[in-house]
Amino acid sequence: MRVIDTGKLPVLSAEIFVIPLEANRFLIYAPLRRAAFVGNAGVVNFLADLKGGRVEGCGDGGNDDETLEFLRRLEIVDAGPETPPHEVFPDEPEPTSVTLFLTTACNLRCAYCYAAAGEGRARHMSLELARRGVDFVVGNALRRGEDHCEVNFHGGGEPTRNWPTLTATLAYARRQAEARGLKLTAYLATNAVFSARQLDWIVAHIDGASVSCDGLPEVHDANRVTPAGQGSSASVLRALRRFDAENFAYGIRMTVTAAAIPRLADSVEYLCANFHPGQIQAEPAYQIGRGALAPSAETETFVVAFREAQGRARRYGHELTFSAARAGTLTDHFCAATQDLFALTPDGSVSSCYEVFDESSPRAPIFLYGAADGKDGWRFDREKIAFLRRQTVDRRAYCAGCFARWSCGGDCYHKALVVHGEGEFAGTERCDIIRELTRDQILAYIAEAGGVFWHGMPEAVAATIEKCACVSCAEGENPPRVPLFV
Ligand code: SF4
Ligand code: SF4
Structure with a gap:
């Protein structure tokens, strides 16, 4: 005593x-x-x-x-x-942001594609369905007294492969928003393999893009190939150069395979030295889709390589991010999948997860929670919504003793289902990466604050940090300049 x-x-x-x-x-x-x-x-x-x-x-x-x-x-x-952070939801989903999975078709055949895009029969979203989604979020924004709504074009494939619906939907959304005094933001998640005409249109009409690019051309081309097996880096880098020339806002999303880990730092340096992305995010490739049988990249060597890459990025004034390491962010959810993400499949189902973009997904019964109903309405499954909303970090016994829990939010629920099925969560290989990188961030905050202690978010970090990994967080208190899609 x-x-x-x-x-x-x-x-x-x-x-x-x-x-x-x-x-x-x-x-x-x-x-x-x-x-x-x-x-x-x-x-x-x-x-x-x-x-x-x-x-x-x-x-x-x-x-x-x-x-x-x-x-x-x-x-x-x-x-x-x-x-502790605790997200409060309305009874019925009232999204002011819609994500449109415009197509399952793709102009690439990436070796690790989570969607195995390009295989099977391609399905495209109709303009009618896309408009219905837009009408819903515009109406919600008005009802909620907000001044802003959002349309995001996403995959399951490459959204620009459904070009007529993409362009007509955006024109429609801009008209609807303007007529009602709302500001509309439009983002695109893309592989950036465009025709010259598409590139012109994107720069002129879209507010920002999340571009999949793996860094050095030879690293990128090892996996991100056309159906004929040719690398796509030349097209992607051309798009990035044009984005920079036009001061167009974009972030880069790098997928890191086990084989690419030793090149991660060089790849990040290459991007930093030659381009001006608002954000660069690196994630180990998931072992699903075409990458299901690939060796795991969720390893200690990834952490070592990430640290080296982070150091190189900082020399150029960039910050390299990893989706679940976000010390200082306070949340009980990892992503919008458990917070009413309103994403539409080509066939009109409502999905809460970017990886569940059609009805044939093994996890569709969990993440598809609604559908177009009648002439212009939506029908939601309240039980599914309640179940998804309950997937919070404070309900996971395994996470209770983890120092990263209030910033990690329990990590990707889809990933947890892939690893553990619907059984009790018992951690994944990503947990070690999350804890190591979160610890690095805390130590960096202490160093930035003078080396003795850290208390409160560093302003520079608060201005750029993503509240969560998903696009709907653009609605959050610290909106990223360009949302990055996981
Ligand atoms: S982070 Fe995971 S759960 Fe969330 S949308 Fe992406 S894949 Fe789905
Ligand atoms: S145990 Fe894993 S999933 Fe849970 S909070 Fe920690 S790092 Fe995140």
């Missing part, structure tokens, strides 16, 4: 995680206070005593009082109860 004084007992007022660094150095992290510092075993023991009610301020200006004062400054002591 530490020295007792007659004063009020100091109370630990934060959820604390102690993360061992090296000998006698520990990262002390209070995620809900956005606070952290590096301490020794003495501080860790002090915190344990505090938690056990075995510390009292003695008021003699000694070491314990100094430590208590420091902890009060970080809201770790005597700051009252914490408020």
Whole structure:
């Protein structure tokens, strides 16, 4: 028992995680206070005593009082109860953002494609269905008194392969929004293999794009090939150069296979040295679709390569991101899949997940939660919506002791289903990557804040951080300049 004084007992007022660094150095992290510092075993023991009610301020200006004062400054002591993030939903989904899976056709045959696009019969969304989706979000924005709505063109294939619907839908959406005094934002997730005419149109009409590009031409071309097996880098890099010339907003989404891990840093440097993307995100390839049998890239070597690539990106003033490492963000969900994402399949089902873009997906019964109904309405399955909304990190026993939980949000639910089926979540290989990279971020925040402690988001980070990995987060408190799609 530490020295007792007659004063009020100091109370630990934060959820604390102690993360061992090296000998006698520990990262002390209070995620809900956005606070952290590096301490020794003495501080860790002090915190344990505090938690056990075995510390009292003695008021003699000694070491314990100094430590208590420091902890009060970080809201770790005597700051009252914490408020964990908790998303509140309306009874019925009222999205102001629609994602249109315009087609399952694709002009590429990427070796790791999650959608195995190009295989099977291609299906295209009709203009009528796309308009119905637009009408719904425009109506919701008006009902909710908002001044903004959003249309996103996405895959299951390459959205520009359904060019007539894409262009006509955007023209329609702009007319509808303008007539009602709403601002409309339109984003495109694309492989950036366009004709010259398409490139002109995109630069003139779309607000931003998320471009799939794996970096060095030879790395990109190893996987991102045409049906004839030719690399697509020349077309993609031409599009990026044009985007830069026009000051068009875009982010780059890199997919990293096991074979490409050793080239990740060079690839990131190549992109940083030659182009001006608003964001660069690198994710290990998922083992689904055409990549189902590929070796895992969710490895320690990915973390090592990511760190090296991050260092190179910073030399050019860029930040490399990984979707689930986002220290300082507070959320109980990973992505919009559990927050009423309103995405439409070509056949008119409503999906909450970017990887479930048609009715034949093995996980369609979970993520497809509605459909077009009657002449112009929508029908939603309330039970499915409630189930999806319940997939929060605080409901996962496995995540309870994880320091990254309030920023990770429980990671990709689709990925968890692929790994564990519908059984109890028991972590994935991504968890190690998430924790390592989140820890790096916290240490970087401490360093940026002067090297002693971090408390509150660094302004520069807050301005760019993605609230979550998915496009609907453009509606969030820290909208990314260009949403990146996972
Ligand atoms: S992050 Fe995972 S759950 Fe969320 S939309 Fe993407 S694939 Fe689906
Ligand atoms: S255990 Fe894994 S999924 Fe859960 S919060 Fe931690 S890193 Fe995220």
